[in-house]
Amino acid sequence: MALPLADSLTDADRAFAEWVREQAAKLDTAHRSEASGVDRDLVLSLGERGLLGAVFPGASAGDHCREASAVRLCLLREHLSRVDTHAETALALQGLGSYPLVQSGTQQQRARWIPAVAAGEAVAAFALTEPDAGSDAxxxxxxxxxxxxxWRLNGEKTWISNAPEADFYTVFARTTPDAGARGVTAFLVPADRPGLSGEPLHMLAPHALGHLVFDAVPVAPEDVVGEVDRGFRVAMRTLDLFRPSVGAFAVGMAGAALDAATTHATGRHAFGGPLTNLQSTRHTLAEMATRTEAARLLVYAAAAVYDAGSPETGWRAAMAKLFATETAQYVVDAAVQLHGARALRRGHPLEHLYREVRAPRIYEGASEVQREIIARGMLT
Incomplete structure (x- = not known):
């Protein structure tokens, strides 16, 4: 069951979504494995098919790369995830790791890295979280x-996507002690800097994730992204863009699970007829569809608010991420329940989605953090 796109989208947006689905269907998945780590062949394929280029408009002009529309980023992530969540995640991580440069980097920083990232020839990473600084960034x-x-960087980062295999990291470090968010600076740190090391972390679902150690890693003024002591703003601006698109990723997974559940319930016979003869099944599918469409509308509303430059961007992005990720968890779980044990067999599409859907409720701000952002936006 393919639900319609949100009514606010233009014909050009709908054509773009169709192009994304066509390109996603052409990606080579024959070699795909459940192993963790960066799949550089996949990243390169995303670049060759122009999917990464859509994340970085104008990247071929080097330092003239401009910020993507949040609506287009959501369309990319939703429709790519309905076809291939591995590809969607690889694309999203390229964007997350590089967007601090797009938004706040120097011409030299952008010219050096953004065309290579857009082509799938370099892998980027966003290094914010630490062992004792997760939700409290x-x-x-x-x-x-x-x-x-x-400066010299000393300390650790953990739960860093694409670590330790990325080619460069956007690293957020404390330049002024005891200053909270006001004393953080963003740095561009190439992976070959002396003193930088790391190890992979193995998760429930296959994901390129790792731990980094900084042992007197040298950084210079030309490595600063934005302004000294104002790096927290760089991080939050990047997350404001990507939070609605995390919701779009969740909507894509929910849509895939709903399609699978509808097909199964229509074709599966029990108690003298198809499962759809049972009121409980019909009502479950109706609930799944309603929540998925509501999540989709919230996601694209938040993306449109971001593109309009509204001061409501932060809490509306939080609403979209919160509702969409919680919805996807419900929809995937309901689809598994309708399928029964077959959905939990290794290799079944829902078995993969069941493992994949859990993490978005935590990363880029856990659901509890999103509720706090929403409350602050409402009450100030």
């Missing part, structure tokens, strides 16, 4: 100690 402790005209 302003509590960062990775120290940027002054050294000559630059």
């Amino acid at each position: 302003a509590a960062l402790a990775l120290e940027a100690e002054p050294a000559g005209d630059g």
Whole structure:
């Protein structure tokens, strides 16, 4: 069952969504495995098919890369995830790791890295979370100690997507002690800097995720992304763009699960007829469809607010991520329940979605954090 797109989308947006589905269907999945780590062949394929280029408009012009429409980013993530969640995640991580450069980087930083990321030839990573600074991102402790005209980074980052295999990291470090969010600076750190090491983390669902250690890693003024002590703003601006698109990823997974459940319930016979003869089944499908469409509408409304430059962007993005990720969890679980044990067999599409759907309720701000952002937006 393919639900219609949100009514606010233009004909050009709908044509773009169709192009995304066509390109996703052409990706080579024959070699895909459940192993964790960066799939560089997949990243390169995303670049060759123009899917990464859609994340970075104008990237072929080097330092003239401009910010993508949030609506288009959501369309990319929703319709790619309905076909291939591995590909969707690889695309999203390229965007998350690079967008601090697009939004706040220097011409030299963008020219060096963004065309290569858009082509799938370089892998980016966003390094914010630390062992003791997850949901409370302003509590960062990775120290940027002054050294000559630059700094040396000391500390750890963890749960970092694409680590330790990325080619460069956008790293958020504390340049002013005891200053909370006001004392954080963003740095561009190539992976070959001395003193930088890491190890992979193996998760419930296959995901390129790792832990990083910084042992006097040198960074210079030309590595600063944005302004000194204003890096937290760089991080939040990036997350404001990507939170609605996390919701779009969740909507795509919910849509795939709803399609699978509808097909199964229509064709599966029990108690003298198809499962859809049972009122409980029909009502479950109706609930799944309603929640999925409501999530979709919230996602594209939040994306449109971001594109309009509204001051409501932060809490509306939080609404979209919160509702869409919680909805996807419900819809995938309901689809598994309708399928029964077959959906839990290794290799079944729903078995993969069941493992994949859990993490978005945590990363880029857990559901509890999103509720706090929403409350603050409502009450101020």
